[in-house]
């Protein structure tokens with residue numbers, strides 16, 4: 539015969555086992571759901587973490603959705619993924635109101651600029667001035683390499699200065715490239731604002747300035 543005490547202990551053990559099974563099942567379901575969600579670019583928010591570090595009076599998100607945005611500095615079309623948002627809000631504890639505004643390259647460039655803030659502050663301006671100065675000198679391999687690097691710069695303004703420098707240098711190869719920029723000017727309405735258009739206009743003015 540089992541004593542009442544034994545029976546109670548058995549019932550308790552049963553309940554614990556059932557709770558553990560339910561917990562496991564819940565985890566499996568959660569995981570499945572997370573897998574399904576993240577496959578379509580959605581992540582579930584951890585409200586407990588968000589609440590603990592809450593720095594807003596607004597609503598907390600329950601899910602993160604991939605957010606398309608244009609980079610504030612270079613205009614590149616980017617997507618801030620749900621996973622990146624989860625990391626930003628829940629690991630770094632970024633402000634709940636904050637949003638991604640710059641692409642990775644511009645974030646790095648900005649961080650670099652800020653790190654060098656102080657005497658060597660305006661890196662972009664320094665580089666532009668240097669490029670302009672190059673335009674007044676005879677082109678050599680070193681200068682050509684600098685112009686080439688500037689044309690690949692994340693900063694359109696620097697690329698434009700590179701195009702002006704090429705115009706000032708002249709020479710068959712440079713002029714051919716300026717004409718190529720102009721030829722690549724996209725048709726289309728005012729709504730289109732891209733590098734190709736900026737480059738074409740810069741090339742045109744670089745070509746006509748020299749005349």
Ligand SMILES: [Zn+2]
Pocket residue numbers: 609610611612613614640641642643644645692
């Ligand atoms: Zn950018």
